[in-house]
Amino acid sequence: MKSDFEIRVIGTGSALPVKVWSNAELIAARGLESSDEWIRERTGIAQRYIVGEGETTFTLARDAVAKAMASAGVGPEHIGVLIVATCTPDLSFPSVAALVHGDLKLAHNCVVLDVNAACSGFVHALAVARGLLLAGTAEYAVVVGAETFSNLVDWNDRATCVLFGDGAGAVVLKKDTRTQGHKAQGVLSIDMGADGTCAPQLMSSGGVARGRVAGTVLMNGREVYKHAVRQMGSKVEAGKLLDEAGLTVADVNWVVPHQANLRIIEAAAQGLGISMDKFVVTVDQHANTSAATIPLALDVAVRDGRIQAGDVVMLQAFGAGFAWSGAVIRW
Ligand SMILES: CC(C)(COP(=O)(O)OP(=O)(O)OC[C@H]1O[C@@H](n2cnc3c(N)ncnc32)[C@H](O)[C@@H]1OP(=O)(O)O)[C@@H](O)C(=O)NCCC(=O)NCCS
Structure with a gap:
């Protein structure tokens, strides 16, 4: 945009x-x-x-x-x-x-x-x-x-x-x-999508139309795992996101992925060809806090001094829906 x-x-x-x-x-x-x-x-x-x-x-x-x-x-x-x-x-x-x-x-x-x-x-x-x-x-x-x-x-x-x-x-x-002649700052690109046919693989058992109670989590763990790795580890998807930002994988200083499972993050890192050193990992401390994992991890990495002004930060999210999204930000 x-x-x-x-x-x-x-x-x-x-x-x-x-x-x-x-x-x-x-x-x-x-x-x-x-x-x-x-x-x-x-x-x-x-x-x-x-x-x-x-x-x-x-x-x-x-x-x-x-x-x-x-x-x-x-x-x-x-x-x-x-x-x-x-x-x-x-x-x-x-x-x-x-x-x-x-x-x-x-x-x-x-x-x-x-x-x-x-x-x-x-x-x-x-x-x-x-x-x-x-x-x-x-x-x-x-x-x-x-x-x-x-x-x-x-x-x-x-x-x-x-x-x-x-x-x-x-x-x-x-x-x-925007200041002409300077590198663009802030949110450089965002990409989003979904595969709604997979909605039953990770869902709540309840809701307004189902007994008026919130329900509990129903999950096909293996299916979720497979799709999460495929999406988050896709060089093609990451390439589109970075291309729109006018950048390449080599420009990325930090990846802040959704924190569901360390094995998913490691497999994504391998798929993208980005070293795990560049991934901010908080799943060990916070577990999966759903929509909160990425901003929680961002706050941790900003406050401990890892993410610095000018750094290129790539966000990667995946979850129920299956809805997925990614963003590139110059901090
Ligand atoms: C849930 C997950 C950790 C399970 O790991 P897995 O290696 O696929 O394990 P399986 O489901 O094959 O289960 C293996 C065994 O461990 C058992 N098991 C499941 N949870 C267990 C637990 N907390 N403690 C001990 N054993 C457990 C299973 O019952 C199964 O036993 P069985 O072989 O006797 O049937 C993994 O599938 C996963 O991370 N999926 C993605 C989940 C996710 O991230 N969801 C949110 C996405 S936003």
Whole structure:
């Protein structure tokens, strides 16, 4: 998308529940027939954070947004767009974004909405926010990924319940006039798609039309694994994304992939021919927090100094739907 404007990331923030659960603690507390060794070997996950009393998708989103605004140095009155990517909202409606808007007292003319593209949601929300900024008069947007999958997993299904965790991450975007003669900054390209025929492979068993309860996670792990590796490890897809940004694989400083499983990330790295040293990995610490994995990992890598101004960062997401998305950002 060519424009006289560029959409830069100017701040990040994240929030995790207070309580962290190691594999061993979770197995003991839930009475699972599993082991720390099995979970680490098959997924790379060592621990996850799980919400307790008073913590919800909304509170995590709100805290991540507040931290991102503080790191950007932008007050709530300036935010013109707030999008929360989530498939575990507190309520069927209003949106989590509306709850955050009310609590943080954002501007009267701020657009608020939730995006549900499951684990792919953050990059989808980034695309929507970029489009709204480019089409309208708002100068600042906040994009959030926030989830509490602990409220959706079946705690009797050991093949899924050990994989997920709760958390939220947020970025603040700013629309700037593009400076001629300088390298383009900010979001350089975004690509998205889906294979809806695979929807039954990873879904919730419930919803408004199914008994009016949220349901639990149903997953065909092997199918999900196969498709995730094929999509995230595709040189052709990554090539299209980088080409649109006017870059090549050699220009990429960091890849921030969806954090579902370390083996998926390693297979994607191999497929793309990019060294694992360039991948930001947090799945060991956070497990799969669905739409929150990418902004959480971004915040970690920005705060620990890995991602620096000018770096080329490639985001890669894949999840239920099967919906997939990717983005290239010059930080
Ligand atoms: C779920 C996943 C880790 C399972 O790994 P796998 O190597 O495919 O393992 P399988 O499903 O073949 O199961 C192997 C055995 O381990 C068992 N098992 C499953 N979960 C277990 C657990 N938590 N602890 C111990 N054993 C477990 C299975 O019951 C099976 O036993 P069996 O051989 O007696 O039937 C893997 O398929 C995966 O990561 N898929 C992608 C999931 C994902 O990322 N989803 C979100 C995407 S956004």
